[in-house]
Amino acid sequence: MHVGVTLIAAARGAALLAERFDDDRPLDEAGWREVRRAAPALLPLGVAELRYCSPTPRSRATGDALGFAPLAQPALSDCDMGRWRGYTLAEVTAAEPGGVDAWLRDPRSAPHGGESLLAFITRVGGWLDTRPVGDGARVVAVAEPAVVRAALVYALKAPPSTYWNVDVGPLSTVGLAGDGRRWSLRIGAPV
Template structure:
């Protein structure tokens, strides 16, 4: 039986249109309510041998609230957005429309002075590929939706532009099985979703 890594998307701390680059805000009340609403479906993942999380407050708190006691993994941090940190996409577009267009079009572009999309995907993929392999082992990782999207691009060996076509909802789960360089995306059924869109 292959290694299984289940990603749990962190609960949201703001409505989708208010999402900010490198957002480090804690969960708001609605986020807490969402965690409580889906906890019965996600708590069993705490049985995994290894439990990790992104360093963001909402990833850490989501993992703690679900009883995972996760270890923070710096490699699972969000993409470094340089001077756009804290901005929404709309705000960055209003300030630097040509730079945002270049960033969206070229996965190697770093017009914000931070990390390129290609480098971000490679970093997350390297983390996944270096997980300790044990037949039948299980890992759970609570991460920002962007980190999970990057992991899926790596797993599928898809072009970086695929990143923009993957939607990861807060508190959803995504499982991959296999080992370094030989991952498979796995669908196990429907997980309860929070009420907020």
């Protein structure tokens, strides 16, 4: 029994350099334009039997704009960044350079008082592994790019440090196929 999971990265809520940790901002105008442009290619994914999203405003708005009427899943929340929440990487680096270095180097480190990278990847992977498995079942989930990265690292059983080498752009999609124990990446899966 296999399930297909398509992950869609939420549209942007801010310019890349203005991105903040654990950002709850809604879609910005550029994000709405991106959704309108991408909608024809992404709308067919809405036929999935199960449609989910991260609980963030921009993930919900992206899913709603695509007509998915997704169910928010707390397990698809962005990484809990503790006291760094709401700050940019540049701001945190200026205030806590040693903490940022530890966070980037050690996946078990949580100098911000929130969730470690390893705990985040494990949480997202746990969600992935507990999707209802029905032969040929299809799932679509709109999530923050960080969540998509974590899911890929987990599914491929890659070292946590791989997370920093995965780039997920707004509205990009990735397909995974699995049975709740083993996952494989589907490249070029038809939309």
